[in-house]
Amino acid sequence: MIEFDDVSLTLGDFSLKNLTLEISKGDYYFVLGPSGAGKTVILEAIAGLHRPDSGRILIRGEDVSGIPPEKRKIALVYQDYSLFPHMSVYENIAFGLLMQKAGKEEVSKAVDNIMNRLGISHLRDRHPLTMSGGEQQRVALARSLVVNPDILLLDEPLSAMDPITREKFISDLRSLHKELGITIVQVTHSRDEVFALAEKVAVISSGKLEQEGTLNDVFRKPENSVVGRFIGIENVLLGSVGGCSENGGCTVDICGVKIRALCEAGDKKEICAYIRGVDVGIDTVMSDSPVSGSRNVLPGSVLCVNPYNSMYRVYVDCGFSLCSLLTEREVDAMKIEPGKDVYAFFEDSAVHLTGRD
Numbered sequence: 331m332i333e334f335d336d337v338s339l340t341l342g343d344f345s346l347k348n349l350t351l352e353i354s355k356g357d358y359y360f361v362l363g364p365s366g367a368g369k370t371v372i373l374e375a376i377a378g379l380h381r382p383d384s385g386r387i388l389i390r391g392e393d394v395s396g397i398p399p400e401k402r403k404i405a406l407v408y409q410d411y412s413l414f415p416h417m418s419v420y421e422n423i424a425f426g427l428l429m430q431k432a433g434k435e436e437v438s439k440a441v442d443n444i445m446n447r448l449g450i451s452h453l454r455d456r457h458p459l460t461m462s463g464g465e466q467q468r469v470a471l472a473r474s475l476v477v478n479p480d481i482l483l484l485d486e487p488l489s490a491m492d493p494i495t496r497e498k499f500i501s502d503l504r505s506l507h508k509e510l511g512i513t514i515v516q517v518t519h520s521r522d523e524v525f526a527l528a529e530k531v532a533v534i535s536s537g538k539l540e541q542e543g544t545l546n547d548v549f550r551k552p553e554n555s556v557v558g559r560f561i562g563i564e565n566v567l568l569g570s571v572g573g574c575s576e577n578g579g580c581t582v583d584i585c586g587v588k589i590r591a592l593c594e595a596g597d598k599k600e601i602c603a604y605i606r607g608v609d610v611g612i613d614t615v616m617s618d619s620p621v622s623g624s625r626n627v628l629p630g631s632v633l634c635v636n637p638y639n640s641m642y643r644v645y646v647d648c649g650f651s652l653c654s655l656l657t658e659r660e661v662d663a664m665k666i667e668p669g670k671d672v673y674a675f676f677e678d679s680a681v682h683l684t685g686r687d
Contacts, residue, residue, distance in 0.1 A: 331355040331513050332376060332481065337385035339375060341535060346371060346537045348385070350456050353515060354529070358507050361517040363534035365594045366559065369517035373483045376515065376531035377406045389481070406483040409490070411456040411466045417467050419445075420454050426477040444472045448502065464495035468502075475506070484516040488523055500526050525549075533557045544622070554687050555602050564607035564643065564653035568686065571599050579678055587649035590625045591681035598685035607655030609680035612672050614664050625678040629650065632670045635661060642666075646674045 332353040332356070339346040353359045361369045361542055374380050378399035394402060413422050427437045428446050439630050448468050459464055467487055474482060487503075488496050503652060504527060507514055519525065523547065524531055532542040533556075540642045541553045552558040558566045569584040571593075580593040582603055591603065616627070630648035637643075642661050644654045652674050666672070 333388040335386040339381045339382050339489045358529045360528040360531040367534040368537040403480040406480035407474050408472050409486045411470040420614045423473045444476045448472050463490040481513045563604045565605040567603045585650040590678040594683040600686045601683045604682040605652045610654040610676045612654050627675045
C-alpha cells in the first residue's frame with residue numbers, strides 16, 4: 331500500500347536518511363520514536379507535503395512524486411487538530427466534502443453518519459474553542475474520515491488527552507480500524523499506544539530507521555541498544571560471549587558474572603544482552619522455591635525499589651545492576667527493601683543477544 335524506497339529528505343538541519351519501509355493495505359502501522367526523530371516528516375511525505383531529495387514513495391504501487399496531496403486519497407490529522415475556529419462542528423466536518431463539490435444532501439447524510447459513529451452529534455452546532463481537547467480530536471477525526479480516504483495519517487492524536495478520554499479514544503480507533511478496514515499510520519513516542527493498537531511498528535531515531543516489524547518482533551527482539559532502550563527494556567547490558575554449546579546455549583560474561591543465554595548473536599563475541607524486567611523473578615530463599623529450577627540464579631542485594639505505574643521496579647546488585655518488575659503484592663509479601671539479600675532468577679530464553687552497536 332505504502333512503500334518508502336531508499337528515501338532521503340532534508341528540511342533545514344533535519345534529514346531522513348535512506349529510509350526503506352513497507353506498509354501493507356489495512357495495516358494499523360505505528361512510527362515510534364523520540365521527539366525530533368522525524369515521525370511527522372514521514373507522515374507529511376506520505377501526504378505529499380514534502381518531496382524526497384532521492385528515493386521513491388510508492389502508494390498502491392505507483393510512484394507518487396508528481397501527484398499533489400489532494401489527489402492521493404489521504405487524510406492527515408495533526409496533533410493540534412487544525413480546526414477552523416469560526417466554523418461550527420458541522421461546518422468543519424463538511425468542509426472537505428464541499429471542496430470536492432459534493433451535493434448538499436450527500437454532505438448532510440455523510441456528516442450526520444460520521445458524527446453518529448464517533449458519538450459527537452450533540453456537538454453539531456458548537457465551535458472548536460468551546461470544546462475539550464478530546465472533543466476537538468473527535469471532530470478532527472470525523473473531518474478526515476468523512477471524505478472516505480484510503481489512508482488515514484494520525485500525528486500523536488492522544489498526546490493531549492486525560493487517561494480516561496485516552497482509553498475511550500483508543501477503543502474508538504480500534505473499532506474504526508476493524509469496521510472500515512482502512513490503512514492507518516500513526517506516529518507516537520508512547521509505547522502504551524503501540525501496545526494497544528499496533529499491528530506493525532517502525533522505530534525511528536534521528537531520521538534513521540532502527541527497526542521495523544511486528545509488535546512481537548520489535549518488543550521482544552530489538553536489533554540494537556537504541557531500540558532496546560527506547561521500547562523500555564529495563565536491562566540492556568554489555569557483555570561478551572564465552573562459548574556456545576551444541577544445544578544452542580551459550581555463556582555470557584557481564585561484569586565478571588556468567589549467565590546462560592541462547593546463541594543469537596552469530597559469531598559476535600562482544601554483545602548487548604536484553605532482559606525484560608517482567609522476565610526477572612525475585613525470591614528470598616534458594617531451596618524449595620521456584621528459583622531452584624531456573625537456568626540463571628543470581629544472589630544479590632536490593633539496591634532500590636521504585637514505583638512504576640501499578641508495579642514496582644526492584645533493582646538488585648548481582649555483580650551488575652539487574653531490574654525486576656514486581657507487583658505490590660509480591661514486594662509486600664517478601665518485604666522487599668533496600669539492603670535485603672535476595673535471589674534474582676530468569677530463564678536463558680529470556681535473554682536476547684545482539685552484537686554491540
